[in-house]
Amino acid sequence: MSFFNNVNKYVAEYHTLQNNPIVAKEKAMPGKAYFIEDNNILAIPREDGDCRYPFGQNGFNYWVYASGYLHCNEGLFSPYLRASEGQEPKIAFFAGFKGEEGYKVIPILSVPVMDEQVQTERYTVFTKASAYYVTEAEGITFAIRTFVDADKKMYYTISATNNTDEKKEFFISSYFNPFLKNAVMEGAENRWFRQCTVLPANEGQNLDNFLIEVYEERDRGAMAPNYGVFTRNLTLSEGAALVKTEETASRNDYVGGVRSSLHTPASLYRGTFGENTKKVATFTEVSVAADMLHLELEGKAHIREDIVMTYCFEDEDMEVAIKEVPTPEVIDNAEATIIDAEAKHGETMKAEFGKRLHGEIKEEVFNAFFEHLKKQVEFCSVIKGYIQLSSFSLIGIRDVFQALEGLVFYEPEVARAKMLEALNFVQPDGRCPRQYSLPRFEGDTPNMDLRPFIDQGVWVISTIATYLRFTQDFNFLDETCGYYDFVNDKAHLAKKSDKTSSVLDHLFDIMHYLLTNRDHEYTKCVCALYGDWNDALDGLGVSKRKDREYGTGVSVMATLQVYQNCHEMIELLEILGADKYADKIAEYKQAMAEIEEGLVKYAIIQNEAGETRLVHGWGDERSYFVGSFDDPDHQSRDGITSNAFWVLAGMYDKDMSIKDTILSAYDRLGSKYGLKTFEPHFEKGTPGVGRIPNLPKGTAENGAAYIHASTFGVMSLFRMGETDRAWEELSKCLPFTHETVSVSPYVMPNSYGFNEEKQIDGESMQDWQTGSSNVVLKTFIRFVFGIEPQYKGIWIQPSKNIPFETTEFTIKVRESYLTIKYSNNQNTDNKAAGRVFKVNGEVQEGIYDDVMKLNKLWLSNDFITNNKEIIVEVLD
Structure with a gap:
């Protein structure tokens, strides 16, 4: 289907939703978003949050927002930095209509916000391949399409269609302010090492090009350019005419000077960059790639301008990119290729829900949501780090393996490759880093987060066990992986080890580390060290003694997971050869027995009234408890994860009489947004629990429905046969079942906050990059479809x-x-x-x-x- 056919279809669907409330209700999600044909998403920009979608492959993340904000990065390299809320965007498009004095200017996207003199309607459509932004104004339909291909080329099509019978005169303008560096923020020196040049059109091209050069240190003493090439092409229908075109490389020329911004672009209000506009800009000002095309459209005529941005690092690649001709056929075929590729992702796993019997889950929305949930889990599985762009926004071991356990079911080969990548960052003693990043070049020392959160390795064992059970790919265990030596935890310093071994040996190493770090003298349970899955509760592992950093504080959740890991390894080794691995099997069976005894004796506590509770954990030498009848703040508190994993790890199977204890805890943890991670919250200053009290009451893990944890509870309810309660809690977890949402309602958020004093009611920290997605998907696979x-x-x-x-x-x-x-x-x-x-x-x-x-x-x-x-x- 052609670009204009797509635009016309989305325009028609938008007006159907606006004019037919019955249809709109069945397709509606909170946050002014709707599922439309082909599971696409139509979103109307709003003030209380934003919807977004990631495009790109192999770790390249091109983020598009319903508001029109656009940014992208691959690891630490950012072609475009993210603009904070309210700041001027790095990419923008405008239209201007001739007025009595100057031009009436509107943004074609909904950012930047301007004082508009023209009535507009704006809406955005996300497909899995591309985003379409539509603006209707003055009888003209403007559309912007953007997407990225497998080679990381970014495409932009800007169109205008005259829907009237009258002649229209106006301009369209595009503005690009790329970054093109390995960094997380701009500095004062950026403009010194950056230049934009307007280049004349080459053979076959009908508009001038732009070349941006950003110089960056590749190694000591050597500066080399990162190139950004913009090629453009204009297509006119019958009845359409180009009056004149202007280009500038100067941000000052575009906005009017150093005190101005895209919110008040002086050149656009004048309708010209001026006679002396700069064709080269560098050093003393910010260089950009910007144009202005003055057009005339007879009735029903249309135009489209196609722009391709290619970034590269070698002169030869730059010279090739400058000569490309981005015709409509080339661009539309590129989009079609992405559509076909996206259709193949996840095609080996499909779900369809029929007519709903009761409840708030609309089947049409649910069916579309499931497809985007798969996309979300894939996104979390193959990340290259720096998603939330900061120095230590790396690749989390636990995060990526949890996601991969879901991806295994529909893209096992992709999951296999990512698991092998991650296993190369384990220390020879079996300790996994909390987070790692990929080396930029051979011999590079990558950034790592080396804090010893005890639970990293448990997810590795469980995910590989799921992969092997599902695929029967036992050759995977023979693959060779390397190691890193962790030199200095606090300095985040690690160096590549000379040692290599098989995947199976890596599993033995990880099990050794987990089983070694137990309270062997007393409870036999697993020590918390820096913390467990609940990062914010990072105080249990602190030692009472000043001569050592970590004590005998225990995470019950991690202990249960190691108990499960022992079972998983025993099953695997019995398949591989019970005689050959008899010693390992005996070791893991003994550890299971010790852990089971310790959990029953110490993790289940009782008060004077005879009530029982599963504690979250305890501090050094059992000097205090968390999730007990008397926590360090003297609150009686419940935690969700120990209850959920008592069921999920198999301890529940041994004695199901504990069911009432677990269900009673869930009753106390219940809320309108799902099961809370803790109830009650921790007040500031609560001793022994780390940084969790610094979170506001009712947010994230501190007394809110932190959905990742909530869905562990949902899984456990399904496994206990409490299916009605499980469906009730699952429904609360899903974003489209609520009245409001602050993020994208078609994928899983990480939390729903609730704090009446701070006027928080359903807001979330973020979406897309959250482990709640993989737990929900695995719940569907394992416990809904079974x-x-x-x-x-x-x-x-x-x-x-x-x-x-x-x-x-x-x-x-x-x-x-x-x-x-x-x-x-x-x-x-x-x-x-x-x-x-x-x-x-x-x-x-x-x-x-x-x-x-x-x-x-x-x-x-x-x-x-x-x-x-x-x-x-x-x-x-």
């Missing part, structure tokens, strides 16, 4: 009481396609007699699961291998 891979086959165990008449889930399992068709006949008896399985049309017997309280079906590896298509009907 795919639970094992080494010898797969359990099919869909949730009871799914609140939809039907669901259909298709997933590629190795070389076979498995489809689960679920029908909810609202039969309340879900025991063996109440659930029927049909496999490829034949009725099969299930097995009742006493833990999950449902009937499930076993599919062996042989059956999966011998049937390239498997259809399992589940009738409740």
Whole structure:
């Protein structure tokens, strides 16, 4: 479909939503956003937050916002820095209409905010490949399309269509202020080493080009340029004419001087850059690439200007880029290629929810949300760091492995490659860094966060176990990976080790580190060291003794995860060869027994009234507790993670009588936005718990629904057979079920704040880069659709009481396609007699699961291998 066809389609869909409230209601999300055809998102700019979408591949992140803000980076290299809220954007587009005095100027995007003299309507459409910004004004439809290809070229198409029968005279103007450096912020020296030049059009081109050169140190004593090349092309329909075109390399020329900004662009109000505009700008002012095209359109005529920005680092590549001709065919074909590539991402896993039976989850929104959830998990899996651009916005071991455990189910090869990358940053003793970054060149010492959060390695073990169960790719264990020696934790200094070993040996190393760092003398539980998954609660590991940094404080969550890791390693080694690995198996079985005994004895506490509670952890020598009847601030407090992982790690299976204790904790942790991480919150000055009290009450982990934690609780409810409560809590976690949202409502946020005193009600810290996405996806896969891979086959165990008449889930399992068709006949008896399985049309017997309280079906590896298509009907 051509560019103009797309624009016309989005214009029509926008006006349908505006004029048909019934249709709008079914497609609506909070935050003035709607799902439209093809799972695309239509967002109207708003003042209480912003929607955004990331484009790019292989760690290149091109962020587009509904407001019109645009920025991008690949690791530490930023072609465009992010502009803070309210600041002038780094990329902007304008239109100007002739007035009585000068021009009436409007931004075609909704930033920068200007004093507009023209009535406008603006809206944005996000596809998985590109963003379309539409502005309607003065009978003209303006549109901006932007996207990025696999070579990191950025494309911009600016169009104007005259919808009237009258002749229209106006200009369009584009403005680009790139950064093109390896840094996290601008400094006073940037302009000294940067130059923009307007270059004459080459053969086949019909508009002049821009070349931006930014000089940067590549190594000691050597400066080299980073190039930004802008090529342009203008296409006129019949009845359209270019009156004149102007270009400038000077920001001062564009805005009117050093005291002005894009909010008050003097040249645009005049309709000209002036006779002496600069074609070269450097050193004393900010150099930019900007143009102004004066146009005439007869009735129904249209124009489009195509701009391609290429960045490169070698003279030869720059010279090639300058000669390119960005014709409409070239640009539209580039977009089509991205659309095709995006369609293939995740095509091996599809879900469809039928008519909803009850609740707030709209099936049309839910179906579209699931597709963008997959995109979000993929984004979190393949990041190259510096997403929230700062010196230590790196690649988190725990973050990326949690995401990869979800990606395994639909892009296993991508997950495999990323796991191998990350394993190269483990220390030879099995300690994982908290975060790592990729070396910029051979021999480079990459940035790392070396604080010893104890839980990093536990996610590595669990993710690799899931990968092996699902793919049966045991050759992965023979792959060779390297190590880093951690030289100085506080200086973040690490150097590449000469040692290499197999993935399996890396797993042994990680297990050794985890099992070594236990309170061997007393509780046998895992020491918190710097902290666990809950980063803000980083005080439990502090030692009472001044001669050592870490004491015997324990994280119950991490202890439960290590307990689970032992089980995962035992299962794996028994598959690989029980005799060969008999010593390791015996070691892990003994550790499991010790940990189980310690958890039962010390993690379950009781008050004088005989009530029990699962504590979050305790400080050095059990001198105080967190998540107990009497915390350091003398509050009786619940924490979610120890309760959730008691179920998820398998301790619950040993004694299910603790269920009431867990459910009672969830009752106290409940809120309108989901299960809170802690209740009550920690007041400032609470001793022994680290920095969590510095967070405002009711935000992030401090007494709010921190969704990552909430979804651990949801998983545990499904696993305990509490499906009605699980669906209730899951619904609260989803962003589109709320009245308001401060971030993108079509992907998972990291939290929902609530603090009436500070007027916080549902706001979130961020979206997209959050672990809540992978937990929600894994909840759907494992506990809603019920795919639970094992080494010898797969359990099919869909949730009871799914609140939809039907669901259909298709997933590629190795070389076979498995489809689960679920029908909810609202039969309340879900025991063996109440659930029927049909496999490829034949009725099969299930097995009742006493833990999950449902009937499930076993599919062996042989059956999966011998049937390239498997259809399992589940009738409740």
